[in-house]
Amino acid sequence: MAKKTTKKKTTKKPTAKSQPAASKKKIVRKKRNAADTGARLVDMANSVADQISREMDPGVHIPTRALSNVNFDKKSGLIVMGSNAQRRSFFNVGMAKKFMQTTLVAAGCKQLIDQKKTTSIRDLFxxxxxxxxxxxxxxxDEQSESDPIIEDLEVAMASLREELGLFAEPKxxxxxxxxxxxxxxTIDLSKMGSGGWAIPSIVEDHIIxxxxxxxxxxxxxxxxxxxxxxSEDRFWEKHKCMIIHGGGQPPRGVRRLMWRMHQELKLPVYVLVDNDPWGYYIYSVVKQGSINLAFESQRMAIPAARFIGMSAYDAAKFDIPKAVSINLTEQDKRRAKEVAAYPWFASKPWQRxxxxxxxxxxxxxxxxxxNxxxxFITEQYLPQKLKDKQWLD
Amino acid sequence: MAKKTTKKKTTKKPTAKSQPAASKKKIVRKKRNAADTGARLVDMANSVADQISREMDPGVHIPTRALSNVNFDKKSGLIVMGSNAQRRSFFNVGMAKKFMQTTLVAAGCKQLIDQKKTTSIRDLFxxxxxxxxxxxxxxxDEQSESDPIIEDLEVAMASLREELGLFAEPKxxxxxxxxxxxxxxTIDLSKMGSGGWAIPSIVEDHIIxxxxxxxxxxxxxxxxxxxxxxSEDRFWEKHKCMIIHGGGQPPRGVRRLMWRMHQELKLPVYVLVDNDPWGYYIYSVVKQGSINLAFESQRMAIPAARFIGMSAYDAAKFDIPKAVSINLTEQDKRRAKEVAAYPWFASKPWQRxxxxxxxxxxxxxxxxxxNxxxxFITEQYLPQKLKDKQWLD
Incomplete structure (x- = not known):
């Protein structure tokens, strides 16, 4: 347990107040919708057909989704994709099957868009x-073959999978x-009883x-x-806020909805997670995006999101008994060191x-x-953290 | 794949029509609520205090939650608990810790009830x-110690854990x-947009x-x-039904809510699951209750629930291509044989x-x-199954 002397507000950042609610970097938002995505799918198909009619080896360009093509853009605070791409063509034994699969998935998505339907990635498989x-x-043979093809199409079409008509298990x-x-x-989110409004996977502005x-x-x-x-303590009423959860690592629908509330309504976003390396990681994905899905960062990640807790300093600060803490496992320690090495956690307060x-x-x-x-969490812990501006950026 | 000759409606049960919507066996419903549970907790505490004041070894009676004390009641169609119980007392080295834990959990639940709050079983831990x-x-030390104590208290108090103020992760x-x-x-469940109403864990009639x-x-x-x-195809509108999911094996809130709709509103319940042994098992738990939580069957299980699909005969009947079926694993086969041996699957149609x-x-x-x-599932498959009464009881 931390010594009493650590009780000073080490995580307090008095300058935070001057920050605007939304990210300083204005992200250029292009108005896009499923119909545009449909048009781009047709463009791709036409291009392939054209290559065939000219007796060329038909192929499509797919941006490279690999760590080698991902970097952290300090200016925007986002994990972003580089510009590497690969041509996936039919007359190449190593690529022929993937090429066929790409056109099949594209055709399935086009069909969904035309029918104005949405479905799960398992369904599309x-x-x-x-x-x-x-x-x-x-x-x-397996869904593990079609899922990466969907991600390929997302980057190739510069569309979120939700715009391809695909959703994940809602959470x-x-x-x-x-x-x-x-x-x-029309749904009044202040009158949702005890259950709340279940967040759908697709929250684009033509739906929500x-x-x-x-x-x-x-x-x-x-x-x-x-x-x-x-919810039960009606924290949202007293503190005038939206309370949202994603059942652990928030799914795409939850991230995208928070992004929209942040961008369109200029609402600051606070993240409250367990004090463990997994909690830091959840915050990190909300803030900068994930390495695996770097191409989505621009439309999912919220660089100005704040980490409100729990901090490793909170146990001492709020006098939480030692009996309820859990020893870090070796894996936790390894993970914490990995997280500490992320360039976006390089700031002094985060290292501390x-x-x-x-x-x-x-x-x-x-x-x-x-305990x-x-x-305690709704009536004392969080109100005090908010009042004292004890968050990390 | 089944031969064409299996296309005759082997699963059709023409007599099903004559069955009442709700179970034939009238279950005696006692009006109970959290306050009653609180009173029973006080009774237990008074009894312990009384034993101490009379210098007896203080203890409580806990019904035995073990396979040996569980049986299938053919008449009610429920998996029910027997009457074995054990005295858990303080001056017994093998029981002292559990006795202490039982009184601690009981005190925590009483506090919840007094504060009119609810919380998670992890929180209570x-x-x-x-x-x-x-x-x-x-x-x-671990939540795995407090969870069984909660179940002990449930049976000892003849209360669902929801009446003790405890809930599970909502799903x-x-x-x-x-x-x-x-x-x-007030919530209109026909106007819930694409997300639907998130079902809370506690759906007792003082809340819902x-x-x-x-x-x-x-x-x-x-x-x-x-x-x-x-939901997207608005199946519920066309077929005038409630559509509900529990994200796999339905959690307690979903089961209890279905039970209430079945008992109070006399609505028949149909179960639509994958055609695999796990699907049979999910149906079985909805219908008869589970072996682990046999004491809840009376207030959770729906003996008249019908299995509407998918049946092993459906692939042939609906001409589903072989490419989308998945070979049974050895574990699947073992599980299917286990399920077939359950007394509640002894009927000929189920064995078939x-x-x-x-x-x-x-x-x-x-x-x-x-495929x-x-x-296809909302417009052809299920409408035809319902129309032809192709379900299993």
């Missing part, structure tokens, strides 16, 4: 899977002072529209069970934060605060 | 965890023609009230992504169903139907 006539060869919920329109239905609202900020809570405490966790040798879950009182 | 003064001994969503009241908010509705049945869909197809899966040697996911068309 089955939709495009068949045995090639006269052979025993399947177009796809997460939100409540707060806001009225939205969801698929034509922000109508009215009185929220001053967005609070992302790592876990559904802790979110429920905030991670060093403190390693020094204490323990992690702390949000639920541990219940003080069931509502 | 942290709430009751502390180092015993003057020792290095913790009241609990699942519902839409359909029904207006409910959730924690005082059914107000108005036009639904004729309840359809449980195994997966969120498939549920979304039904499971034999057919083993004979074909393949399983089929709901998403496989997308025909994205909306």
């Amino acid at each position: 089955y939709h495009t899977k068949h045995t090639i006539p006269g052979t025993k060869e399947n177009t796809f 997460g919920a939100m409540v707060g002072p806001m009225v939205i329109e969801d698929n034509g239905d 529209k922000f109508k009215r609202g009185g929220a001053k900020f967005v609070l992302l809570i790592e876990k559904g069970a802790v979110w429920r405490r905030f 934060e991670i060093r403190q966790m390693l020094k204490l040798g323990v992690k702390l879950e949000l639920e541990a605060l219940s 003080k009182d069931f509502s | 942290y709430h009751t965890k502390h180092t015993i003064p003057g020792t290095k001994e913790n009241t609990f 699942g969503a519902m839409v359909g023609p029904m207006v409910i009241e959730d924690n005082g908010d 009230k059914f107000k108005r509705g036009g639904a004729k049945f309840v359809l449980l869909i195994e997966k969120g992504a498939v549920w979304r197809r039904f 169903e499971i034999r057919q899966m083993l004979k074909l040697g393949v399983k089929l996911e709901l998403e496989a139907l997308s 025909k068309d994205f909306s």
Whole structure:
């Protein structure tokens, strides 16, 4: 446990107040929708057909999705893709199958867009899977073959998969002072009872529209069970905020919705996670994007998102008994060191934060605060952190 | 793949029509609520205090939660607990710690009930965890110690954990023609946009009230992504039903809510799962309850629930290509045989169903139907199954 002397507000950043709610870097937002994506798919198909009619080896250009083509752009604070691309062509034994799969997935997505339907990536796998006539060869054997093709198409079309009509298993919920329109239905998110509004996977502005609202900020809570405490205690009412959770690592729908609230409504975003390396990582993905899906950063990541807790200094500051902390495993320690080496955690306050966790040798879950009182987290812990501006950027 | 001759409606049960929507066995429902549970907790505490004042070895009676104390009641169609119980007392080295833990958890639950709050079982673990003064001994080390104590208390108090103020991680969503009241908010479940209403973990009638509705049945869909197809295609509107999913094995809130709709609104319940042994198992838990939590069957299980699909006969019947089926693993085969041996799957149609899966040697996911068309499942498959009454009881 930290000594009493660490109780001074080491994580306080008095300059934070002067920061604008939204990211300083204005991201150029192009108005795009599913119809545009459909048009780009047709362009790709026409290009392939054209190559065939000119008796060329037909192929498509796919930007390279590899660590070698990813870098951290300090100016925007985003993990972004480089410009490397590869030509995927038919008359190349190493590529022929992938080329065929790419055109199949593209055709499936075009069909979805034309039918104005959406579906899961698993559904699309089955939709495009068949045995090639006269052979025993399947177009796809496993979904693990079609998923990367979808990501290839996303980058090639410069479209989110949601614009291709594809969604992931929905996860997460939100409540707060806001009225939205969801698929034509008007929904008052302050009157959602105990369950909240289930966040769909596709939250683009042709489906979800922000109508009215009185929220001053967005609070992302790592876990559904802790979110429920905030909902039951009506934290959102007292503190005028949207409370949202993504059931652990927030899924794309939750990230994209937060991004939209941040960009369009200029709401600051605070992230409340367990004090463990996984919590830092969740925050990091919300803030800078992920390495695997770097091409989405511009439309998902929120560089101005703030880490409100739990900090490794909180146990001492809030007098949390030692019995409820958990020793770091070897894997935790390794992970913490990895996180500390990310260029976007290079700032002094972040290095101090991670060093403190390693020094204490323990992690702390949000639920541990219940040791003080069931509502300690909503009535004392978070209000004080917000009041004292004890967050990390 | 099944031969064409198996296309006759082997799963059709013409007599099913004559069955009432709700279970034939009238389950005696006692009106109980959290306050009653609080009173029973006080009774338990008084009894312990009384034993101490009379210088007896203080203890509590805990019904035995073991396979040896579980049986299948053919009459009610439920997996039920027997009457064995054990005295857990303080002056018994093998029981002292568990006795202490039982009283701690009981005190935590009483506190929750008094504060009119609810919390997660993880939260309660942290709430009751502390180092015993003057020792290095913790009241609990892991949540795996407090969870069984909660189940002990549930059976000892004859209360669901939800009545003890405890909830699980919420999962699942519902839409359909029904207006409910959730924690005082009126919610129209036919106007929930694309996301649906997130089903809370605690759905007891002091929190969730059914107000108005036009639904004729309840359809449980195994997966969120498939549920979304039904939601997007507005299946619930055309077929006047509630569509609900629990993200795989439905959590307690979803099961309890279906039970309430079945019992209170007399709605028949249909279960739509993947055609694999896990799907049979999910259906089985909805219908008879689970072996682990047999004491909850009376308030969770729906003996009249119907298995609408997918059946091992459906691939042939609906002409689903072989390429989208998946070979059964050895574990699948073992599991299928286990399921076939359950007394509640002893009926001829069920034995035939499971034999057919083993004979074909393949399983089929709901998403496989997308191979025909994205909306094949909502526009052709399920409407035909319902029309032809092709379900199993």
